[in-house]
Amino acid sequence: MLSNSALKFQSLCRRLHTIRLELNNNGDSLRLSSLTRFCLVPKSGADNKEGVVKSSKTTALGVNAKYVVTQQIRKYAPTTSSTNAESACWNCKQGGRKNHMICTSCGYLQDVNAEINYFDLLDLQNSFSLQQQELTRRFRQLQTLVHPDKFSNKVTREQNNSADWSALINKAYKTLSAPVERGQYLLRLQGEHMPQDNSALNTEFLMEMMELNEKVDETNSRESLQQINNDIAQQLKEGVQVLSEKFDSKALNEAKFLLVKMKYLISVQNSIKNKLQKMEDS
Numbered sequence: 001m002l003s004n005s006a007l008k009f010q011s012l013c014r015r016l017h018t019i020r021l022e023l024n025n026n027g028d029s030l031r032l033s034s035l036t037r038f039c040l041v042p043k044s045g046a047d048n049k050e051g052v053v054k055s056s057k058t059t060a061l062g063v064n065a066k067y068v069v070t071q072q073i074r075k076y077a078p079t080t081s082s083t084n085a086e087s088a089c090w091n092c093k094q095g096g097r098k099n100h101m102i103c104t105s106c107g108y109l110q111d112v113n114a115e116i117n118y119f120d121l122l123d124l125q126n127s128f129s130l131q132q133q134e135l136t137r138r139f140r141q142l143q144t145l146v147h148p149d150k151f152s153n154k155v156t157r158e159q160n161n162s163a164d165w166s167a168l169i170n171k172a173y174k175t176l177s178a179p180v181e182r183g184q185y186l187l188r189l190q191g192e193h194m195p196q197d198n199s200a201l202n203t204e205f206l207m208e209m210m211e212l213n214e215k216v217d218e219t220n221s222r223e224s225l226q227q228i229n230n231d232i233a234q235q236l237k238e239g240v241q242v243l244s245e246k247f248d249s250k251a252l253n254e255a256k257f258l259l260v261k262m263k264y265l266i267s268v269q270n271s272i273k274n275k276l277q278k279m280e281d282s
């Protein structure tokens with residue numbers, strides 16, 4: 001019984017590790033290292049181990065570890081105001097931009113401002129709740145404006161800018177469309193990151209996730225797997241509603257915890273999808 005639980009716990013840890021990797025790959029400053037640390041090293045030794053890592057980092061880089069963390073967050077945290085990066089036009093040297101992209105004097109497409117706040121770019125309020133239809137409408141409008149076909153006869157700089165803006169608009173749209181991505185992005189805008197200790201996780205959460213994992217592992221009927229998937233979809237739907245309330249009331253710690261949980265639920269959904277796919281293949 002005990003070793004069985006240990007195995008399941010290991011499986012849970014692997015999944016949490018995957019979530020952490022995903023976050024890192026997205027260039028996300030939200031740290032989930034506390035999750036994996038919780039799993040991989042005994043709690044009593046965790047602090048010491050972290051201490052060693054930190055001090056070696058300090059020596060290697062010749063800077064304070066805390067500074068490194070701050071730098072990383074700053075790197076990924078977009079500015080709340082995009083006006084600073086929107087300097088004079090590279091062509092006519094005048095100021096002023098339409099939709100952050102086009103010079104209002106000469107109409108030339110400006111260089112991409114990668115630091116732009118995605119909400120500003122899509123002309124939306126910096127808020128978790130948004131109208132998906134409105135987001136999609138704005139996205140299409142902007143994509144039409146910078147579509148590379150429209151710049152094929154223009155100077156190289158405008159051609160390149162058109163491709164760059166197009167990619168950025170896609171990225172902004174993708175980020176804001178998915179509630180979990182949007183939530184993480186909003187946290188980053190507010191300079192928030194995942195807490196470095198284990199306080200964000202409670203036993204209840206871990207047990208709940210372990211049981212869910214177990215249920216998926218042990219279920220071999222297509223209908224039952226789909227039922228679990230539907231239940232998760234419902235939980236995610238409710239989660240979006242709660243997230244909206246948490247962001248509105250500035251309960252950011254609760255929003256963070258909920259985001260971790262939702263990311264986990266999405267990863268379980270992916271497992272179910274893979275399992276169903278395998279059943280179909282065999």
Ligand SMILES: [Zn+2]
Nearest residue numbers: 089092103106
């Ligand atoms: Zn100009």
